[in-house]
Amino acid sequence: MVDNIKASQCLLCLARGRRHCLCPDCLRDLPWLGRACTGCALPLPETAADHRAGHDNDEDRCQDCRLNAPPWQSVSALFRYEFPVDRLISAFKYHGRLALADAFGSLLADQLPPSWRPDLLLPVPLHEHRLRQRGYHQTALLAGVMARRLGSASDWRGLRRLRDTAMQKTLDPQARLANLSEAFAWQGGTLAGRHVMLVDDVMTTGATLRTLTLPLLAAGAASVRIAVIARTLPP
Ligand SMILES: [Zn+2]
Ligand SMILES: [Zn+2]
Structure with missing residues (x-):
């Protein structure tokens, strides 16, 4: 991805005159997640059933999530976190490719x-x-695009990150959870009866999302769902 790319070019193949930052061909070739567990977004075998039907039932859950349900109602993810989605997400996060908020949102x-x-x-x-x-x-930005498209509200100030958790990667899972506890707080007033969706770029272990879900439920949210651009798959 070169730096002086024009707004009307596809970020991946540089095809010109595009209205969006990804052309239809490149978009089609991305590593789409397909049918996945609604609890953890790991892939499930494809079946004849329509996996976009939006049921919250056991058939759409993997064995792990049936035994040990996550605190949220569902996870939606678009892609596997693989090339070139990993590059696109880093361009979006670190290199100001903000047009990707529109595409992904x-x-x-x-x-x-x-x-x-x-x-x-x-x-x-x-x-x-x-x-x-x-x-x-x-x-x-991503949540804002989604909110406009869905006719929902968005709020980027209510959830507060109290400590920097950047060093997560260096910790073992137990220490990660300890480090995350109380790292977030909901300061946006009551959520009584509201259906809330947390928006993130990548879901890896889900530990951060878990820590974020609990204060929302404690504030009265009727449900918490998750939407992410991509899901990291285990090796
Ligand atoms: Zn392209
Ligand atoms: Zn699962």
């Missing part, structure tokens, strides 16, 4: 079954010093 919104549509979209918060460094909040 519209795709995520359009993929949601009607019964999963939230009242309120909440981006996973950035720590304030990262926001200052980067100058933009990529998941807030």
Whole structure:
């Protein structure tokens, strides 16, 4: 991805005169996730059943999620976190390719079954010093695009990141959870009866999303769902 790319070019093949930043051919060739567990977004075998029907039932859950249900109602993910989606997400997060907010946000919104549509979209918060460094909040942009498309509200200030959790990768799972506990707080008032959706770029273990879901449920959210651009698959 070169730096002086024009707004009317496809980010992947540089085809010109495009209205969107990804041309239809490149979009089709991306590593789409396909049928996946509604609890953890790991792939499930394809079946004849329509996996976009939006049922919250056991058939759409993997063995692990049936035994040990996550605190959220569902996860929607567009892609496997693989080339070139990994590059696109890093271009979006770190290199100011903000047109990707429109592309990914519209795709995520359009993929949601009607019964999963939230009242309120909440981006996973950035720590304030990262926001200052980067100058933009990529998941807030994504949530904003989704909100406009779905006719929902979005709020990027209610969830607060109390500590920087950037060092997560160096910790074992137990230490990760300890490090994350109380790293987030909901400060946006009651969520009583509201259907909430957390928006993030990549879901890896789900530990961060789990820690974010609990304060929302404690604030009265009727349901919490997750939407992410991509899901990391185990090796
Ligand atoms: Zn292209
Ligand atoms: Zn699962």
